[in-house]
Amino acid sequence: MKNKLLLIILLSLFTSGLFAKQRLLIFSKTVGWHHTSIPAGITAIIKLGQENNFDVDTTIDARKFTYANLKQYAAVIFLNTTGDVLDIAQQAEFEKYIKAGGGFVGVHSATDTEYDWPWYGNLVGAYFKSHPAQQTAVFHVVDRDFIATKHLPAEWKRFDELYNFKWISPDIHVLITIDEKTYTGGTNGDNHPMSWYHDYDGGRSFYTALGHTDESYVDPLYLKHLLGGIEYAMGNAGK
Template identity: 70%
Template sequence: MSNTFARCLAVAFLALIFTLPVTAKKKRILVFSKTAGFYHKSIPAGIAAIQQLGKENDFEVDTTKNAALFTLKNLKKYAAVVFLSTTGDVFNEEQQTAFEQYIKAGGGYAGIHAATDTEYDWPWYGKLAGAWFISHPAQQVATLNVINTKTIATKHLPETWKRKDEWYNFKAINPDLKVLIKIDESSYKGGVNGDNHPMSWYHDFDGGRSFYTALGHVEESYTDSLFLKHILGGIQYAMGVKKMETTP
């Protein structure tokens, strides 16, 4: 074989390598479930459900209760962080700063249920999550009104959705939220927010993306296909893989 022919083969081989399609690396999320206050028994069911959503929708799911993993270097691995019924003061100042930097760099946040019962002394977090929990009545059936049916988190839901859960009341509701679902306080006992009582919302915040749903206290939520599609849409928006608003 001549040197010229060998060089031609080598060039052709390299060209083939660089033109072959590269398999895209799967997006990865972190499910964070540290509790410094009330512990929700539904957390393990929630983790398992989100892991299954990842398998079915082509994203990887890591889980932790360890706030020490909240460093900017580590958070860069994740398209979004899901706060699954976290409660209380879960971060020190360094971890708070790292998470702020992550969001400001374009990261995503998805809060489920008690995520709003978290970090009351951190004003930035309250604005990111969208509100803070103040109270709830006994678990009961109530009527939810889906006020935006044109999003990936709600398009599958009935406009009037009756279900049993633990219905949160809120304070410090961020006025810039794009509300997805409200609760009808006349349909149950114990609401204190009146006609403007949001239960799920999203917003672009401080460079990143934020989704929250107050649903998800009861374990049965995590085998409910309507609820699972609801949180999947929120997670996909938080990851930045899909726009929240769908085209008509």
């Protein structure tokens, strides 16, 4: 009888969602430039989910942006999105999701997205301006206590497409900066952030400018960096 009662309680907890896996939605719609590394990124994030006990759905369909659909996800990741990817109604639904405590992860060209939607600009934390030729540079990890950076060396040397920004929010908590003296084509000066996080409008937002290349998505340091950002956005940073 006791075992039967315990089974009923456990089934109730599972159906109530207490023990349910968290879910992540990858959104990779592009209206401008289309990154050929998107499939590699999707594959890598699905694998991260399998290894870290969260489920991953993927879409390029903006019609999925209803609050009724989004509320099942602990976080939404804009994986190399570009251009105007959501209409006004979909924008309102996504705002509702974030305001209800949802999480956001922006990867690389997520800052090359929705230039005419100021709320989104503040959520992602910056807007893309330009980039020089892909090259190797030195990154300074300025916060090594955060879940997405605590595994990284203080100076991280890597190859990627290196973004300049035309606007950067003053409200972000910077995790990584890039040393413009170590490469050519930087335009943001000594204060050139490349990854950050912040609580925003009821939700959580993490962004990394890294992730242009296919090679990023098999790089253990980068993948752990991205995983940390996902865990923060899903509300797991303190767990």
